[in-house]
Amino acid sequence: MALSHDQVHPQPGAAPQGALTVLGLESSCDDTAAAVLRRHGDGRIEILAEAVVGQNSAHAPFGGVVPEIAARAHAERMDGLAAGVLKEAGLTPFDLDGVAATAGPGLIGGVMAALMTAKGISLGADLPLLAVNHLEGHALSPRLTQSLAFPYLLLLVSGGHTQLVIVEGVGRMTRLGSTLDDAAGEAFDKTAKVMGLGFPGGPAVERYAQDAEAPDRFPLPLMLARDTSCNFSFAGLKTAARRHWDGLDAPDDRDRADLAASMQAAIARHLAQRAGRAMEIFKTRFETLDAPLPLVAAGGVASNTAVRAALEAEAQRHGFALIAPPLKYCTDNAAMIALAGVERLALGLTNGLDAPARPRWPLDQDAAAQAPASGSGRKGPKA
Incomplete structure (x- = not known):
């Protein structure tokens, strides 16, 4: 049976009452990223730590992202990056309320790096897992730095x-x-x-x-x-x-x-x-x-x-x-994944350890199924 937060880590560092703290992990393309984000009881967002490691030099000779190279780099860096942002934030996994990771869409080898790392942390620290749609992370990203109401x-x-x-x-x-x-x-x-x-x-x-x-x-x-x-x-x-x-x-x-x-x-x-x-x-x-x-x-x-x-x-x-969003939150980052995770956690929208990695994952699944956007490219139909 997994130990509770109090049993394992009763020291200071826990979030203020009413706050939610989530570790976010991102590896859908060629940026490996991790962030720790806290949403306070009044809705204020605080990014406690964040890091992004790019791969431009590795892909530059090929003029574009090579999926195999990207996946290998993500696998080598992700666990260390997660540990680094937790250390910078002064927290351990047992201080968190959940762990979020991009589960798609993206290069499947890369997506698996963040998702599998998150699953390991979720299992080891008995934390809720938040499998986040990368596109929803972008959709919510302006809410990292300003109050923005729906719709x-x-x-x-x-x-x-x-x-x-x-x-x-x-x-x-x-x-x-x-x-x-x-x-x-x-x-x-x-x-x-x-x-x-x-x-x-x-x-x-x-x-x-x-x-x-x-x-x-x-x-x-x-x-x-x-x-x-x-x-x-x-x-x-x-x-x-x-x-x-x-x-x-x-x-x-x-x-x-x-x-x-x-x-x-x-x-x-x-x-x-x-x-x-x-x-x-x-x-x-x-x-x-x-x-x-x-x-x-x-x-x-x-x-x-x-x-x-x-x-x-x-x-x-x-x-x-x-x-x-500020320029650094326009490109791929883990703060937006952590934010999507926090918002999902607050609504009780958690995932099991069987959450799949998805190369494709439309934001509006009904529209994608009923009215797919499709055209024709040099190699045939595209959708």
Whole structure:
């Protein structure tokens, strides 16, 4: 029989009365992360310790994330990272109220590293396990640093995901639109790879775009021009950018800067246009909410300044206020996983030790089953 907290660790360090303290673990892609978060009785969020270890140098020679390399690195680092943040917070596992881990979606070898570590801690310290949807972590991430009431409109835009979602509460999300092919972050990364800008591609494109002399030099198409939904498409943009690049005789840094700026502007324009449609839908569904209404931008691409500026302008046109997490919480991190875990724990939404690791896990499972977003890529249908 597992020992209780009091039996094992009666020393000071326990959370204040009414508070919940959770260890969060994240390893869905190429960042290994751990964090200890406390939600106080008054709802205030305190991040007691956090750490993120990236893998850019390991993947840079390949121009993208190699799943096998990522999984091995996560497996080597995760337990030590968890122990490190607990030590920094002055806690042991027996001081926690729960342990949360990303259980999907993501690279399955990586997801397993965080989830299996969390299961071990859960079993050893007799703690509730919170198997967290990585996308829900992003969806809740603005609540790490500010008070944000439900409902709100979310644009989740990252290397692997681009979707518009109404967030009505923990586990209560409705998808309005998603990408039919590539995610916005993938379009950034593949364009950077074509131009030899290095990895990760998104920040590299943004850096080069700042030096553009003719940011409108390369015409790029407006994707889904006749489509009236809230869905996205970036594959055509990526292909058009490559054709422009291949058509240059001896491209130099000026060409790189101008094409980077053109591509960045096209992605930002497409994101803002579709978000504008979703804002109108949101307004009709929640007519009693006071203006300005909340538009949350989360995910790694939300840290791009051009994307933020386009969304800010579009939000103002529709009577919304753009809300985005601090830059360090836009990219993958464990604090958002711990927060999702705390909110689930407070609602009694815990998981058993048989919780599976999932390569795919839609936020709105009903929409994914009944109206899957699908398109066609170079290798066939994509959904």
